[in-house]
Amino acid sequence: MTVRVGDSKMLEKEELEDRPRVSTLLSSLANYSNTIPAPTDPDVKPQPSARMGTLIGVFLPCIQNIFGVILFIRLTWVVGTAGALAGFLIVLLCCCVTMLTAISMSAIATNGVVPAGGSYFMISRSLGPEFGGAVGMLFYTGTTLAASMYIVGSVEIVLTYMAPSLSIFGDFTKDANIMYNNFRVYGTGVLMVMGTIVFLGVKFVNKFATVALACVLLSILAVYVGIFYNFYGSDKLPYVQTLQILCQYDQTRLPS
Template identity: 85%
Template structure:
């Protein structure tokens, strides 16, 4: 917030308004107009782009459907420990991925390209196969969970 206050002290609102009036142009901007600034691409940010997708994967449909079964089978304390272990594993994975991602911009290919570049082609291929298998099984489990909700859900 301090940087906004410093900016207002350096350049008051009236000066900003008068500058925008002085630089006003009534022409329609074209693609080759040098005065046109490129529009920055929309970014989703940390909360919507990173945090919410990770939480959606952590708290998937299987957790909500099978959590009562896990607690009934293992007990409350052991069920809590199972969920805590899963969350710690997910957090460790997220921290490792963020450490690898800080090496630069990740082009098309996403996490597979990033892991393959960081670990080399041999490990990248093995991790890619595991990533593919995990994504396939997760999709199958989401479908099973959705079908269970439709079949056994009481509305």
């Protein structure tokens, strides 16, 4: 059997045309997957994409939780009571706990898509439903106590620094029980407003959270502006006078 030269060239040309190109080969290697693709169901509706991105859905809520009552009215109290070094160690310990928690949640969430349930679902999937239920109860209790702390802190900031004249039961600087009664009355009203906002739905909560975060950032900016300019204030406030008396008393006790 003889093969002509023209026939051999035709065979080589057909073989080159059928052979895949280098770009196609590299693309197939880059997109290689060892899993069998699941069959697509034409009746299944496509899942809608996430409406909130990383900034609004993740970053801003975390920032809003960080800039809370502890930062505004209790962090300075911790430093003044425990001292600068001990206060720094307390904050460092809290930051370490938060960092370990964030790393652990990131590692758990990397294993798959996290559906509704948040941290409770991740703990239940990793440690089992028993531990998940126990941690869920603790998470619920902690969130409830945190909400009450934020409500009392907001009322304290308004009555102490912004509008002391709104005190219902008189001058709270003379009797601490008057302030507690103000906490009960105003705190109940704030709790009802917050409950109504949550009852309206998650979408409305997200919209309100953006407005609340803007107020928090504005208050932080006002702190720095107040260092250079005094809009409406005086050093004759009762708390300032009490602080001055305590400082003078401490100076008299210092050794000469």
